Amino acid sequence: MANITREEVQKISKLAKLRLTEKEAELYQAQFSKILDSMAELRQLDTEDVPPTTSVLGLSNVLREDSPAPFGEAEDLLANAPEREGPYYKVRKVIE
Amino acid sequence: MAEYEMVIGLEVHCQLATKTKLFCGCATDGFGAVANTRVCPVCTGQPGVLPVLNKRAVELAFQAALALDCKLADVSIFARKNYFYPDLPKAYQISQYEQPFSQHGRLECRLKDGAAKVVRIHRIHLEEDAGKLLHAIGSEELDHSLVDFNRGGTPLIEIVSEPDIRVSDEAYAYLTALREVLIYSGASRCDLEKGEMRCDANISVRLKGAEKFGTRAEIKNLNSFKNVKDALEYEFRRQVEIVESGGKVVQETRLWNAEKMATFSMRSKEEAHDYRYFPDPDLVPLEAKPAWVAALKAGLPELPAARRARLTSEFRLSSYDAEVLTSKKEVADSFLETMKLLAPEDAKALANLMLNTADFSPIDAPRMAELVTLTRRVITVNKAKELYPELRASGKSPKTLVEEKGLAQVSDEGQLREWVKAALAANPQAAADLRGGKERAIGSIVGAVMKLSKGKANPGLVNKLIKEAVNAGA
Structure with missing residues (x-):
């Protein structure tokens, strides 16, 4: 059984911006470990001559021409913003 | 400090000269335009949308790589770089990670003394730009931040050099040469004022002759070539002082402050450095097919x-x-x-x-x-x-x-002789010197003729005629 620590669960949830209760953290710790166990089974297979798969579609070079296609309803997107100021999205102060 | 040297690698982002963004049909002419007018569901990360790669962006990226003697990968893939920041609506940037489209190039730069310096290129990858954050309007500091996504999704290439640069002048020469090649190849306009070319620098110090690299700092916010040079020189002094006094350089991201002429630690970036890259399942692999590449190579100016x-x-x-x-x-x-x-x-x-x-x-x-x-x-x-x-x-x-x-030059010898005569008469000292064999004195006579002719006398003929006049005993 894979051993995911509670600290790792906390770190992953922090990176995903999720705040977990103790109970949830416990649940995910067990589930993460099970997921890794399943992956470990696959690891037993010989994949020496199998190239890494990044896409299962069997396609490449799906491209579009470089011709502008304005959306035309940019205002609607802005209307979904929790907060706006003029033409801008307004967010909490971030400064480096 | 003479016994230390700096080891520098540069990461340069350049905007590709396309009409539209990397994965959607929004125009890339948003610089200076009203905020959030070049946006769509794709580049603002709405649920359920799919990115489609811009063919022209790929072609320009390939041409830039070819112009920099890079090898194109047969197949490259796009990856998601995950982090939360308000300028990144999807909470990931589409970039390339394990399989960039090109690697192993070189660029010959010319230093001020005319010497050549070769800087190897480690890799070039394609990625999309983030949006723009506004923290102040004019001089008025805001108590919140404003986001403009016009720039978000603009196609960029990131060119990563090998740590081959040893002095700040070489960094300057490299950036100058890089900009020239990218403009010539047509891949990027590299307009620095519009932020179409941006540079981050990795710098460490070591004793001259040492093999091992020191711990490096990454410097950001270098928006001109001069900033790069100044920041590297400052950072070199800072790191040498730390090492000299027995301390250890910390691996971190630092920001250049051009007003204070110093770099400052950017602590907020520290913990965010876990990007959890993985192949973007929305995009298929990019193949550099030989016929395509050959045509692009042939099309390079x-x-x-x-x-x-x-x-x-x-x-x-x-x-x-x-x-x-x-x-x-x-x-x-x-x-x-x-x-x-x-x-x-x-x-x-x-x-x-x-x-x-x-x-x-x-x-x-x-x-x-x-x-x-x-x-x-x-x-x-x-x-x-x-x-x-x-x-x-x-x-x-x-x-x-x-x-x-009425600017035509006067080559009429009769007119020129008159001017010569007048000039000799008006400058008796110079005329005497000239007769006495001081050839240098001819300059002031020529000058006088030019003045008389309002700059229209044919200078070659004037010289000849002055000599003739002097030899004839005038």
Whole structure:
């Protein structure tokens, strides 16, 4: 059984911006470990001559021409913003 | 501090010269436009949308790589770089990670003393730009931040050099050469003012001759080549002081502050460095098919190095002149176009005219050629330079303008002799010196003739006639 620590669960949830209760953290710790166990089974297979798969579609070079296609309803997107100021999205102060 | 050296690698982001964004049809002309007017569901990360790769962006990226002697990967893939920041609506940036589209290039740069320096290119990858954050309006600091996604999704290439750079001047030379190649290849306009070329620097210090690299700091916010040079010099002193006093350089991201001329630690970036890259399942692999690559390679224009070599060999220009002419593509283009209409021996005169005219910017080749032809007999080179701004502005032919302004050079020997006579009489000391064999004194007599003729006397003839007059005992 894979051993995911509670600290790792906390770190992953922090990176995903999720705040977990103790109970949830416990649940995910067990589930993460099970997921890794399943992956470990696959690891037993010989994949020496199998190239890494990044896409299962069997396609490449799906491209579009470089011709502008304005959306035309940019205002609607802005209307979904929790907060706006003029033409801008307004967010909490971030400064480096 | 002489026994230490810096080890520098540069990461340069350049905006590709496309009309639309990397994965959607929004226009890339948003610089200076009203905020959030070049946006759509794709580049603002709405649920359920799919990115589709811009063919032109790929072609420009491939051409940039070819121009930098890079190898193109047969297959490259796109990856998601995950982090939360308000300028990134999807909470991931589509970039390339494990399989970038190109690697292992080189760029020859020229230092101030004329020496060449080769900087190897580690890799180039394609990625999308983030949006823009506003923290102040004018001088008024805001208590919140504003986001503009016009820039979000703009196609970029990130060019990562090997840590081959050892002094700040080399960094400057590398950036200059890189910019030239990218502009020549047409891949990017590299307009620094619009942020179309941005640089981050990795720098560490070590004792000269040491093999091992020291711990490096990454410096961001370098928005001009001069900033890069200044920041590297500051950071070198800072790191050497730490090492000298027995301390240890911390691996971190630092921000350059051009006003304070110093770098400052950017602590907020520390914990965010876990990007959890993984292949983007929305995008299929990118294949550099040989026929495609061959066509792109064939479509590359002459690059700066080849052009410089041609200017010195074919047109016999000095390497300095060739260097200055090629530093602006449109000037070098104009030179070559104009030379098609002129004789090879006119090359030097044309180069002089272009290089010595203040704020030179090209006019059409036929008029330029006519102007050079006029400097052979009709007007002096100085007059041609003076005439140039008006020539540009008016669109008139050089001949017409010279006639209108009555600038034609005077080569009539009768008139010139009169001026020479008057000049000798008005400058008895110089005239006596000249008769006494002081050849240098001829300069002030020529000057006097030029003054009398309002700059129109043919200088070659004037010289000849002064000597004749003196020898004849005038």
